[in-house]
Amino acid sequence: MSTTGTSAPGALAPRPRRGVERALIGLALVLTAGFVLVPLLYIFARAFGAGWGAFAHNVLDPGTLHAIGLTALVAVIVVPVNMAFGIAAAWAIARFRFPGRKALLTLIEIPFSISPIIAGICYLLLYGRNGLVGPWLMALDLKVLFALPGIVLVTLFVTAPFVMREVLPLMQAQGSEQEEAAVTLGASGWQIFRRVTLPNIRWALLYGAVLCGARAVGEFGAVSVVSGMIRGQTMTLPLQIELLFNDLNIVGAFAAAAVLTLLALVVLVLKAAMEARRR
Amino acid sequence: MSSLANIDAGASARPVRHKRVLPGFGLTMGVTLSYVCVIVLLPVIALVLKGAEIGPERFWAIVTAPRTFAALRLTLSAAAMATVFNALYGLLMAWVLVRCEFPGKRIVDALMDIPFALPTAVAGLALSALFAGNGWYGAILEPMGIKVVYTIWGVALAMSFTSIPFVVRTVQPVLEDLDPQYEQAAATLGASSFTIFRKVVFPAILPAFMTGVTLSFARSLGEFGAVVFIAGNLPMQTEIASLLAVIRLEEYDYNGASAIALVLLAIALVLLGVSNLLQARALRYKGATA
Numbered sequence: 001m002s003t004t005g006t007s008a009p010g011a012l013a014p015r016p017r018r019g020v021e022r023a024l025i026g027l028a029l030v031l032t033a034g035f036v037l038v039p040l041l042y043i044f045a046r047a048f049g050a051g052w053g054a055f056a057h058n059v060l061d062p063g064t065l066h067a068i069g070l071t072a073l074v075a076v077i078v079v080p081v082n083m084a085f086g087i088a089a090a091w092a093i094a095r096f097r098f099p100g101r102k103a104l105l106t107l108i109e110i111p112f113s114i115s116p117i118i119a120g121i122c123y124l125l126l127y128g129r130n131g132l133v134g135p136w137l138m139a140l141d142l143k144v145l146f147a148l149p150g151i152v153l154v155t156l157f158v159t160a161p162f163v164m165r166e167v168l169p170l171m172q173a174q175g176s177e178q179e180e181a182a183v184t185l186g187a188s189g190w191q192i193f194r195r196v197t198l199p200n201i202r203w204a205l206l207y208g209a210v211l212c213g214a215r216a217v218g219e220f221g222a223v224s225v226v227s228g229m230i231r232g233q234t235m236t237l238p239l240q241i242e243l244l245f246n247d248l249n250i251v252g253a254f255a256a257a258a259v260l261t262l263l264a265l266v267v268l269v270l271k272a273a274m275e276a277r278r279r
Numbered sequence: 280m281s282s283l284a285n286i287d288a289g290a291s292a293r294p295v296r297h298k299r300v301l302p303g304f305g306l307t308m309g310v311t312l313s314y315v316c317v318i319v320l321l322p323v324i325a326l327v328l329k330g331a332e333i334g335p336e337r338f339w340a341i342v343t344a345p346r347t348f349a350a351l352r353l354t355l356s357a358a359a360m361a362t363v364f365n366a367l368y369g370l371l372m373a374w375v376l377v378r379c380e381f382p383g384k385r386i387v388d389a390l391m392d393i394p395f396a397l398p399t400a401v402a403g404l405a406l407s408a409l410f411a412g413n414g415w416y417g418a419i420l421e422p423m424g425i426k427v428v429y430t431i432w433g434v435a436l437a438m439s440f441t442s443i444p445f446v447v448r449t450v451q452p453v454l455e456d457l458d459p460q461y462e463q464a465a466a467t468l469g470a471s472s473f474t475i476f477r478k479v480v481f482p483a484i485l486p487a488f489m490t491g492v493t494l495s496f497a498r499s500l501g502e503f504g505a506v507v508f509i510a511g512n513l514p515m516q517t518e519i520a521s522l523l524a525v526i527r528l529e530e531y532d533y534n535g536a537s538a539i540a541l542v543l544l545a546i547a548l549v550l551l552g553v554s555n556l557l558q559a560r561a562l563r564y565k566g567a568t569a
Contacts, residue, residue, distance in 0.1 A: 013378070013459035014466035014475065021379060028375040029387065031368055035440065036390045039405040040397075042415060046408065085314045092307040107315050110323070113551040114544065115501025117521035121540045122322035124528060125329050132325050156318050180300055189302035218398025220504035225525060238400035238504065245404055245508060254408070257401040264396040268389065 040261070047258035050251060058255035066232055067240035068259065073148070074236060075216040078155045082212050083205065086163025091197070094171035095179070111160050120225025123154045127226075146228030151236065154222045159212045166208035167201050174200055207274045214267040218260060326544065329537040341538040346514055347523060351542065354520040357431050358499035361439035365495045369446025370488065376447070377454040394443045399504030402440055407433070407509040429511030434519060437506045438499035445498065449491035453484050490557040497550040500543065 048055050058064065089108060093101055111119065127144045128134045137144055144150045178200070182192045198205075220238040227234040235243060237256055244253035330338070341347060375381075376388050394402065410417045410427040420427060427433045457480065465475045481488075503521050510517040518526075520539055527535035 013457075013462040014472070017472065020472065024371065025375055025379050025381050028371050029381075029383075032372070032387055032390055035368075036393050036443070038415070039402070039409055039440070040390075040393060042409050043401065043405050085310065088307040088310040088314075091303060092311050095301050096304050096308075098308070104311070104315070107319060108311075110319055113497065113547050114323075115503065115521055115547060117501070117503045117525060118326070118540045118544055118547070119322070121524060121528065121536055122326045125533065125537065126322045126325035128533075130533065132321070132328070153318070157322065160314075160318055176301060183300055183302070189306075192302070214396065218401070220398060220400040221521070224503075225528065238398050241400045241404055242508070245407075250408060253404055257404050260398050260401050264393075264398065264401075268392055268396050271392070272389070 043254060043257050043261050046251065046254035054251065055255050055258070058252045059259060061252060063232055063235065063243070064237075064240055064252065064256050067235045067237045067256070070148075070151075070235065071217055071237040074151055074155055075213050077152050078159060078216045079209050079213045081156060082159055083163050083209050085160065086165075086167055086208055086212075087201075087205070089164045090167040090171050090201075094168055095176055108164055109161050111157050116158055116219060116221035117225060119157050120154055120222040123150065123157070123222075123226050127153075145226055146230065146234060148234070150226040151223050151234065154226050155216050155219055158219050158222050159215045162212035162215065163205065163208035166204040166211070170201055170204040171197075203274055203277055207271070210267055210270050210274070214264065217263060323544075326537060326540055329533065330541040333534050333538055337534065338538050338541075341535050342542055346518075347520070347535075347539060349515045350518050350520040350523040350539075353431060353434065353517065354500060357434040357519070358438055358496055360431075360435040361442065361499045362492060362496040364435075364439050365442055365446050366488070366492050369443065369491060369495070370450060372447045373450035373454055373484075377451055391444055391447050394441055399441055399502065400508070403437055403505035403508030406437055406440060406505065410436070410509065428509055429513065429517055431517065433509040433511075434506050434517060437509045438502045441502050441505045442495040442498040445495040446488065446491035449487045449494070450484050453487040454480075457483055486557055486560045490554050493550055493554040493557060497547055497554070500546060500550075 047058075059068075089104075093105065114122075124145065125131050126133060127137060127150065129138065142149075144153065178196050179192050182196050187195070218238060219236075220242075223236055224239055224242075227236065227239060229235060229239055229243070231243070237260055241253050241256045241260075244250075244256060333341070342351075372387075372391060376384065376391075407428055408414050410420070410433065412418065412421050412428075417428065425432075427436060461479050461483075462475050465479050470478070501521065503519070506519050507522060510519065510522075512518050512522055520543055524536045524539040524543070527533075527539065
């Protein structure tokens with residue numbers, strides 16, 4: 001969602017001939033309709049094609065229902081943890097100078113440049129039976145892989161940078177004068193955070209949390225490696241879609257997909273609302 | 280996607296004179312470092328250590344084995360096809376969304392965010408069903424002899440869909456900030472619209488455009504969710520490299536999986552470096568014209 005202000009930027013720039021411009025707009029509209037809009041509509045057409053009753057039946061299928069519950073649980077754990085991490089990282093990086101700041105930033109952003117599948121493989125190699133900490137976990141009888149902890153950990157990895165990315169630029173732009181003033185007035189660290197910092201960053205924080213949550217709910221590749229895909233146990237909603245697809249239950253797959261698509265559309269609306277709010 | 284350059288530019292412009300007046304350095308730094316070590320660094324180290332265990336000869340043998348080689352070649356060619364399409368389509372969309380007025384523009388602009396908002400498994404499901412023989416598109420294309428599902432075209436299509444926003448969203452802001460006076464000058468001197476675009480506009484947006492293209496290519500190489508639905512995953516034909524790595528894992532061939540994953544990781548890191556360099560250049564350029 002970007003700036004489509006009242007007067008188009010570049011309105012003063014010389015324009016190509018009317019015909020050329022129309023052809024470009026036409027091409028853009030046709031491609032976007034065919035490539036983006038139609039797939040979006042197709043999801044709902046297939047999910048609701050057999051009527052609302054069939055859709056409800058497919059969503060209320062025990063496997064799909066369990067997947068929805070597990071996915072929600074993962075998001076409920078992952079989002080607060082990454083919000084806390086995002087705030088801590090942004091505070092450390094925005095408010096203090098220390099050697100290796102840039103390196104730390106690069107490290108935090110690594111999950112965005114690593115393919116989720118590779119992330120999953122990394123986790124499997126770390127926590128697997130022959131991995132670095134695997135034998136140690138086995139001795140303690142802790143089950144990480146092919147269970148909830150593994151799914152949560154790999155989702156934490158994939159979504160780690162989201163909150164920090166939104167909060168850090170804002171903290172840097174706002175500067176630390178207000179917080180320094182609070183210090184001179186004798187406020188404690190916690191008071192500064194709650195009364196000064198948090199109100200200042202709340203929209204960016206919320207925005208980052210929404211993006212983090214959306215990704216946590218939709219993650220497929222990384223989770224598929226560590227979940228073990230045990231039916232009725234470690235299937236998140238995106239994995240359930242693939243399971244139903246492979247079982248040739250296409251309508252069921254589309255019903256599950258429609259749930260995620262509705263969620264994605266809600267996220268887009270929230271995103272637009274928050275972007276307007278932040279301006 | 281990285282805004283490292285951005286963040287740092289903002290930071291150096293505002294030096295903090297009073298060092299550590301504010302509380303919480305120990306706490307936040309401790310939390311950040313431990314979290315980054317446990318969640319990000321340790322798993323990546325596990326992969327690198329596993330890779331080091333293999334030894335260069337075995338590593339080379341795995342990577343050049345026919346099935347691995349075919350998977351890597353397919354992944355790279357499909358990603359290249361997807362990126363070429365996205366480069367042209369993204370440039371067109373950025374141009375149209377910034378420079379043209381038409382009804383429904385805000386909706387089209389919002390649609391550009393759909394591929395990132397939509398979970399990749401959902402995108403894969405929708406595209407594979409659309410292009411299957413009984414889908415809306417497949418029913419038209421297959422009688423014409425064009426098969427998308429279970430071919431490299433399907434792989435490229437899925438990669439392209441999931442990385443649409445990169446070029447659009449990197450070029451759009453630069454195009455918005457572009458000062459129209461150079462284009463006006465060129466027009467006054469009698470340049471045609473195409474010449475203006477080629478000689479004035481394109482050089483200005485080139486760094487941002489290349490950043491978008493690099494990010495798009497990197498994302499396409501790493502895309503998994505959308506591709507596995509549409510590819511059919513036939514060994515030697517439509518099997519992408521990351522899927523082969525997963526298959527090796529399921530066969531308990533941890534060396535094979537690690538070697539393939541390391542190759543993909545190395546490519547991803549090189550592309551990250553390239554995009555960071557390009558972004559730094561783009562910022563410098565923006566600073567010079569603003």
